[in-house]
Amino acid sequence: MIDIIDYGIGNIGSIQNMIKFIGGNSRIVSTPEEILSSNKLILPGVGSFDTAMIKLVNSNLIDAIKISANKGTYILGICLGMQLLFENSEEGNSQGPGLINGKVIKFKDNSLRIPHVGWNKVNPTRNSVLFKDNTEKKFYFTHSYHVECNNKENVIATTNYGIEFQCAVECENILGTQFHPEKSHKYGMNLFSNYINL
């Protein structure tokens, strides 16, 4: 059972629909109690860092997420949901829980069109529970900010957009993707299958 955290933003419906399509089970959770009793979470997110973090703090969900993370519950952050697991972001002033050490920074290359929008190749940099086979990996991105892990060991894949940026992370039970698996057809279905089967 995958528990998808609902805090008022993010495309929860399509995550749930894709998991159902590949034969998995999921439910929507929105209280600290539900998060604490979960053993596999997804933190979705669209929007800006501060708007989302304030919602997580005001609903007491961020503390539940921290406690769950520390006791080993799997958490998969998607897009902004991944960024929210870091320490802070150039997009806002809120403090993140720092479940992965590092920060969220803006694309700096002025010659590129920002936001980075569209389908791009994902290049695994090491073995990960999210990427199990050697099939082609491409996913849908839409973002102006990207994460930068302090510990390069936490990076599991990069993508090229002017620079090679970190697009997926794994630090023990904490996982994250900058791209949207729920919007990436069979490529996303593969990734969700790997997460379900963990």
Added chain:
Amino acid sequence: MLETRIIPCLLLQEERLVKTIKFSNPVYVGDPINTIKIFNEKEVDELIILDINASKKNLLPNYKYIKQLAQECFMPLCYGGGINSIQIADKLFEIGVEKLSVQNIIFENFDIITQITRKYGSQSLVVSIDIKKDIFGRYKIYNSSKKVKYNFEISAFLKKVEDAGAGEIFINFVDLDGTKNGLNLDFIKNFVKSVNIPIIICGGLNNLTEINSAVACGVSAVAAGAFFVFQGPHRAVLITYPSKEELLKFQIK
């Protein structure tokens, strides 16, 4: 390497899909949910769904139905139509749309661009601009709900939209809508450099080689309606999308 997006642009009218010619004479082309399922199978890059009734008649978006559509999409969805306030945008993000398109409202309330993007990030908003020729053949920014053409200097207007926070600009050529007469690249190439955000061009797509030419002009994505729903000289309704093999043949990456 970022791939060029090829985006079907579907028009919604009371839970039915239609296609117009030059923004008029909507013809029924199919059931929205079925069409999305077909596009899921064809692994399309992205979908744009515009509710033409909501824009024209100033109606609220049909939230319940849009929620259903968003859940069916295994590809990114951009919705437009009837988004006149930040409260309406709030509701649409809440039901699971990840990208919104605003259009005629910007001529009355330009600040809505900043209101939405400050709250949801630049990537959440596409500003859609219609371009129409005036009687002298000059291209003008057009407000389709009021049927008014403006004398704004186009590149300055695009820059203003970018500065307000928009994540992408969708440029639609009214005179080419539904015609398959070819993209207007001569026009667009003069303006793509005005901004640093992605530009989506729409109107008149006739064949896949045009997409390469559009990219050469600096366009980030090509959207089309008739190209994906009408086939053959008699405009038979058939939902299609180029396969990976076809795209490779035209070297569209």
